Amino acid sequence: MAPLGKLAVVGVGLIGGSLALAARRAGAVTRIVGAGRSRANLDRARALGVIDADAPAAEAVRGADLVFLAMPVGQTADVLAEIAPHVGAETVITDAGSTKQDVVAAARAALGTRFARFVPGHPIAGAEQSGVTAARADLFDGKRTVLTPLAETDGAAAARVRELWRACGAEIREMGPETHDRIFAAVSHLPHVLAYVLVHDIAAHEGADELFDYAASGFRDFTRIASSDPEMWRDICIANRAALLAELDRYAGVLGEARAMVSARDGAGLSRLFDGARAARDRWLAGK
């Protein structure tokens, strides 16, 4: 594709910074202007060459060919309201939010007729580190980006966003926002809550230091996602609460069944549960 003349990245953290680095690596952009809340983070982003300049969001988006929103989803509505009056008629807007129905609703409310040039997206890549210093040009290589375009989404705008993500190394998948939110409630949002709750639970024990002292590699891997950005995950939980509550209730039900098996010394039941889980996980890994 012809390089973007100007890319505006609002939220130059792990995801926004990595998109900037990957787009530059691909020669897919001429100039990148960043915006964000943290002066120190923007200074680092400039110093690292991730962005060419920074500006308040309203100014950063002016004249941009593409605007990439990469903040915690709880800020989406405010940022969209702030930039909407300054976005050009041809500017394409996309986002990296981990939830899609709320982002779509916020964009629809804020953008009016320009909503057709908003292409909702979610790159399935990340790490528990946050901030621009964690950004990497190869973060999206071989990873998927899910786009959830709507009936009213402009075809050329969606094509532009697909091209950018492909140039950044990602594979594109498309689905509706509801499907997206249902899937990620189960395989991403639920496990994050479970991991945060476990660490919180252990830390609140009397003698927690002794417990942590004996926690081993299994605990470390299980809880890795509990080192994820708390603000991002607070916003996800609230934005996707209906789907997440359904998953939490479902999980609590299965956990209750497992508890009953332990209590009843039901070895056959536990074997079925554990064997089935291991087999399902091994099938999943084999198919990756």
Next chain:
Amino acid sequence: MAPLGKLAVVGVGLIGGSLALAARRAGAVTRIVGAGRSRANLDRARALGVIDADAPAAEAVRGADLVFLAMPVGQTADVLAEIAPHVGAETVITDAGSTKQDVVAAARAALGTRFARFVPGHPIAGAEQSGVTAARADLFDGKRTVLTPLAETDGAAAARVRELWRACGAEIREMGPETHDRIFAAVSHLPHVLAYVLVHDIAAHEGADELFDYAASGFRDFTRIASSDPEMWRDICIANRAALLAELDRYAGVLGEARAMVSARDGAGLSRLFDGARAARDRWLAGK
């Protein structure tokens, strides 16, 4: 220490096989005889040079200086009853069971006056692979082995076991069996159940294939322990059920609090929970 003349390993899997390899690497043993349920696994253990010979457990322990029990804890009572008549008066017996109160009770019942030479142990090392092909001479290097000797445990027997573990690269920690079981219920047994339950839950969803298709690295790490040996974990859950049930109930309570916060859109509450968990985990990792 003077090398052991004969080491009997009952259960030549990941742990038993690794102990054999590590003891040999250290020159801590002259001859290793294995016993176990799987003919094929014992043949592999001989072919790999992990053991010098195999024999039924009753025969393998005859004339052994040290017997190392490394089966799922649910088999401990039966194996001890089988070998008890054949164990010499000077033979030291130790184990690698992930639970200790049940193993101690089984040993006390089976060994009579020889219980004094039983030294309960638990190496804090492992992997989700099982069987002798997963065994490694360096599995215990820099890892801890917890010993839970009792008032009646013979000092020389305990010293012998400590020496063997140190020769195999492990650091020794000592505590009572109840303390052991309480600690590991929280930091090991509970997370294993949570991970198995999550994979089981996802696999039981309608459209599970699509869910797994979008599961990413966070899910992979969170569920790694759900690929652990199901029989071993069934036995652990039943053996340590009192402490595990207490942890499951405690966890379910905190999960219920998190659910209430999501439902009430309590961003401040979720922030406290997630921030606190991340901070606790980061402190733990920093101290490792």
